[in-house]
Amino acid sequence: MKRLLIVDDEPIIVDGLCELFAQRLNGEWEIHSAYDGFEALDCMKELFMDIVLADIEMPGMNGLALQAQAQARWPLCRFVFLTGYSDFDYVKTSIRQGAIDYVLKTEGDEAIVQAVDRAIREVDARFSREQLVAGAERKLAEALPLLRKECLLEALQGDASGEPRRGSRFRALKVKLEPEAPVHLALARVDDWRDDARSDTDRALYLYALQNIVEEIVGSRFNLEAVPYAKDRCAWLLQPIQGTVPPTSREEQGIALQNLFEAAQNSARQYMRLPCSFVVGTAARSWRELPDVFDRFKAMMMRGLGSGPEMLLTDRRAGETARPSPDGRAALKRLSLLEPYLESGDAVRFFALFDEIAAWHDAPQEGIEATAGALEIYYSLAAVFFSYLNKSGRFAGFAEHYGVGRMFSIQQHPSWADAMAYFREAAGYLFRHPSASEEASVDEVVLTLHGYIERHLHGDLSLHRLAEQVYLTPFYLSRLYKQKTGRSLSEHITDCRLGRAKELLVGSPLKIHEVGERIGFESASYFTRFFRKLTGLSPQQFRDLAQ
Template identity: 45%
Template sequence: MQRLLVVDDEPIIVDGLYELFANHESFELEVYRAYNAASAIAVASRLRIDVLLTDIEMPRMNGIELAEAVKRLWPACKTIFLTGYNNFTYIQSSLRGGALDYVLKTEGDEPIVAAVAKAITLIAEERSYEGLIGKARSQLAAALPTLRKEYLAELLAGEPSTAASRAVRFRELEVPIAAERKVNVIAGRVDGWRDDIQPGDKALFLYAVHNIAEEFLAPQFDVVLLLERQDRFVWLLQPKRQIGETESEPADFYHRVLGIVESIQASCRDFLKLSCSFVVGSEPCDWDGLPDKYDRLRLLFVRGLGLDKEMLLSDRHLFERGGGREDAGKIKRIQLLETYLDQKDAGKFFELFDEITGAVQLASQAGLALEIHHWLGAIFLSYLNRHELVEPLAETIHLGALFTIREHTSWAEVTAYFRRLAELAFAHTQDENDYESDEIVRRVHDFIHGNLEKDLSLNRLAEIVYLAPFYFSRLYKMKTGRSVTDYIAEQRIQKAKQLLRDTDLRILEIGVMLGYHSPPYFTRFFKKATRLTPQEYRDTAKA
């Protein structure tokens, strides 16, 4: 919805134009008025103005100066100048001031309406889909490195994805590795920084490490770098594949990567004077297995193996010792359940919930069951506290079972308990949202009923319920099935009918009581709704 600001130092002109556009059936406009330039600037300082309809000749600050001031606040604002003088100098001045159009007051309403319609059309074109998408594309290009890093970090953290969804995102973010192929991981760490490196230079040195790695890896691999923190980084890599080659990796893949990383480590030591440790994945993995693979590599940094600096390890010995755990990735992703709760995304929540709870199938997995129960209890307790749901839900479900698995007789009972708790949380949140929305509508209706003669603009009503005007308009229409403007018009018509029927007040007075300070506009408004003038209705009602 566009905003129109009408400005003139003659109140009768301002009020007339305000009523014209506020009730014009061809426009959906928020209309505001001001009787001098200072008041107009105050309105523009508080609200975005799309179209400025202003007189040129005004005391203290003229319309051209006002247009320049509003343009500084809202560069996209379209200005239409009004004047009572058909003077070429005025026309030149207004056009030089950036006016979209120039209308003589003596020409009547029709040219003014046409000028505003022209401005609204131009705004729509400028904000068209193609224009917005074009601007978004240029912004996306600048943000690509950050967006690419965030998405790949989500995959490492266990965010669910499919091959198709990954392929789409990889194309959008220009990720230089293939979404459908297996990927290998190399985790790196700077063991200690040189004494002469300033804190601000650390990122620079990490990129220098990456440049060294690219020199060695690029001839044979496609590589993506992820900076995890100041001293940690990750490389995701895939062997370059010639046209016609199969997906199977070369038999010497592991040894080839290990040899290259050894050269990278030596170059960092010799050229950058940095001691770095690396842990290499012994074999490529599917993207679904990437979080688990990454966790195992990070675990090796903690465990070490004989040395605490310049380590060069792989996860191969973990497999030989049986140290890999298939469910580690699931446990890591359990924290995503809290995100899905906060986002009110029941579909994603229950899909991941079933996957995680389904990992416990045997009595021998008691440790895994305890770990999952602990995580679920912590997630739900935090959520219930933040949303003040402890007391409301305590009346429906036994919350003591959050804290100990001993409250349950089987894993099936644990699963059913937390599923029921999630269902109650989602339902209560929806009920609360519905109640708050209904309360907003009730408060607005109460204000309208008690203030039919006052400012009932969308902005004023939105202020009452502390919402943005556009969002309030959408919320109101969603809850009631109609626009708030239609509701206000209906209430004013009903009140007008009652006053015309039951009182002897003059029609002019009734119009003012309903916010219509111009008798012609009150008559036009009433006749449009009832097909009778106010006087005709009064005569009919009292006949």
């Protein structure tokens, strides 16, 4: 939320302008006030102000001194000055310092409003859609390599929630692969670093050089994306380039890929003195198979053949061309992602991943005599739920309303499908029923605010001051309050002030201006304007009709 600070050494001017802009800006801006330059500067030490509307000539610290110190701290802050006829030397200085407008005090409220409106347009222009999009496009171009790596690493690690949007993500990130076509996988490991590769930076540079060699050699026949996944290791996802060579069989493509990586291995040794080992997938796999293939290739890299460096292994050696039979290991790797989804309330991603994990098992279709892999998945799921319930303080409430007995033992379920349905229902319960402690905390915030507002209708009820009472940031408080109550804080304050004004007008002998002061209006004219706008009557007319 953007902020306007009004500064003048005459309180009646400050209070009147605060009320004027509070009504005009309709809660879209925070309105702050200060009665001298020092108070304004103290306020700006804590909060960034988008616009400052200040008297140019004030005792102690005048507007120019305030502008200089404020813009040293917040260069983007915009100043509009109120000035008298004798202040034009000051005006010239203020404009040189970056003030965007000035208004003669004798010109009245409308001229002040127009000057602030111009300042608001300038602030809004700073964040125009075109500028933000252009800036975002520049930042995105800089971040594309990292974002591509994260996206492809998700595919290798098996985050199934990314599958429905893989195509759109690939297009946005300019990934050089088809999201539905089969893909080859290859892994590389640097077996021994050169003597001059002592630091992590040096080694990252050589790993990048290895990627360039593979890009140069293998990229002649295949579209590829590199995915570094450790300091000395890199994966490549590859698809044959269509139309560059006569159509070949899948087996011929696999042999070509093996030969190309062998050439890359030789080049790394010859030109970089960098011995590397490779595991090359000669068979193209579906994207859904990738996580399991990735795990198997990493295991092949660790086992190897013999103890020497510069291995060149393929999936053909171990009969890997057939789809591997899952043993739950890849599912277990992804399972750790479920708890963060529970914590963040991300039900869509939770259930997308859960359903894949629940289906990836080798348990029998009937009964619960599951294999070791299925048992490990079951008790790992139970650990995820217990960990979340304990950390969130929801264990007791969950146990009371839903029960946890069936979570302790897989034997409590007649079948694997029944066990997975139990966990799915448990997750659904947690997503449907927010934490009672969280709800209570929000309720306490709302009650605290309402009590403070009732007791301080005559005082400062700015969003900043209210946020201080509940130890939240103004923006977050504003959003939280509206989510909880369905209305804005300014609407609630307006209703409270109007209600108290009616009570005092009918039930007390206070004069009209005294009633206004009791609910925060220093000026009788602004109180009358406020009351008439909401009721259609002046305060005196309302009092007369009520008697």
